[in-house]
Amino acid sequence: MTLPNITLADFLPLLPALIMVVGASILLLSEVFLSSSASRGYQAVLTVATAVASGLTALGLMFEPPHAVFLGYGVLDPFSSFLTLVVCVGLALAALASVSFLRKRGAERGEFYALMLFASAGMSLLAMSAEFITLFVNLEVLSVATYALTAYLRRGTRPSEAGFKYFILGAFSSAVLLYGTALLYGATGTTKLADMAGPLSQALATAPALVYTGAILVAAGFAFKVAAVPFHMWTPDVYEGAPTPVTALMSAGVKAAAFAAMVRVFLTVGKGMDPHMPLALFSTLALLTMVVGNLLAIPQRNVKRMLAYSSIAHAGYLLLGVAALFVTAPGEHFRILGASALTGGTPLDVARSDALRGILYYLLAYTFSAVGAFALVSALERREDEDKGTAWDLERFSGLAQRRPGWAFAMTAFMLSLGGIPPTIGFMSKLLIFQSAIDVGLVGLTIVAVLSSAAGVYYYLRVVVYMFMRPVPEGAQTLERSWGTEVALVISTVAVVLLGIIPGRVSEWLAHAGTLFGQ
């Protein structure tokens, strides 16, 4: 019997996920052994410590040379390590926001944080998956944990509705993804991404319908997870109904991990395909997602729902970056939306590598801004309004600048960053993506992106108007402070502003992270 050649070095890339799983196990055990309900503050601290340890490990791994691990079932490259870092940032901030959220509802449990950690471990592993079965298992690890987290506050009607919707549609999208995988496997005889490209180009000659149907189904499965139009219907309801810190983790982590997997799958497998196909696919998705997401966000008075639609719109900008990855030659792309020549004289491979960096930086920027915004939303909401749906009304933000100037400043920073206004991280990241899209020649699509992003400023700034220009409403409840929320807000605000002005070390990491294994 010959054994597959797996050494200890193969386990090194698993370290960030392993730390999170160990942290989750400790939380589960401590929950049952130290069940005094008085002292549960340690759980969030432990979660944050685990996230920090895991993130630092990922940072260390970023400087390892890209290589395949576990016989090509996974890869370790700076791209996946940077993504793990993004996930850890989102996890730490969401855990900090959970402290007062759970305490107000008497729902502090180790299981909540353990599920968050399990989900994040799944995200980290998803970014490293280089084989369809591994990818699917990791996608389920993160999905099942988030389904449970969505319905965590099971007494309310909204969380159970959200959990149910998320579960049904999530299971459906997983099935679609799996079906696409099966078709691609049928066409190539392998599930390893790296081995697929060769047989795929042969299969394309004999059975193009099989390959294209498979690729489209796989893309649709991912589009559900990243909430791209027309697969976005679940997003507002689920984001609104889920506990706010969970929404934060979903909007940051789940989206980031799904984007990473989608980029890896299509860049690796796409080499065997006609590049027009992924380009047309992602351009269409990007166009629809940007326009529809922004238009639907405009009428929302419910801030949590507005942020859900805004998260759809941001998926659209990210998809623009993804589309830019698939332009292979100047003048050879989607005619309706692209210009016909390369502009600026940047070589194509440089522009594509910039697009990859742009996607990663955008994910980091969105994590800081959106998780910060959700943390503030959770600080303002009242338990008793939740079932009525007024807990997140714009009115709740009225006069916040007088009551809590610090919070109002933080929220302003997040809104400016989400709207893409300098000097914030949101502006820098949008600039990176739009710049690379123009460099490869997707001018038409970039113009749509800029216009729809300008429309987005309206609903972001409306929150700022309410905070600074409206009087404090009569009988407004006192706003409680909590150390967790304060720390989360301070960290996100500092990051949003500082990284927008001096990216410093982060841009060095980013310059490094633009390499995808095998590209």
Add this chain to the structure above:
Amino acid sequence: MITPLAPYLPLAVVLLLAGLMAMAIPQLTTRLGPKRPSAIKSSPFEAGSESSGPARQRFAVKFYVVALLFIVFDVEAVFLYPWAVNFQALGWFGYVEMLVFAATLIVGLIYVWKKGALDWES
């Protein structure tokens, strides 16, 4: 490389025949068989004893927990068998791997135990 599906044709025929049979036989028995219903015959059959109520009842959630735990440890046992057969070949590496796998499940077992999921009476 496209896997030719032609060798699977007999299998498809068998599947089709099985489906047709499954549909035809109940139809034939209901149409051809004699029917002499009586009150006792048309009452729900419960292993010969008097029926004691509707079948749709609320189940205690602990059945669900026990079923779930059964699946988990059943699957663990399934994995243990091939491991035990190849124990020599897998060596220390395989031994440690299996310990890690078992330890993960034991953490889960301790958790549900302490949580009271195995306590049937309460």
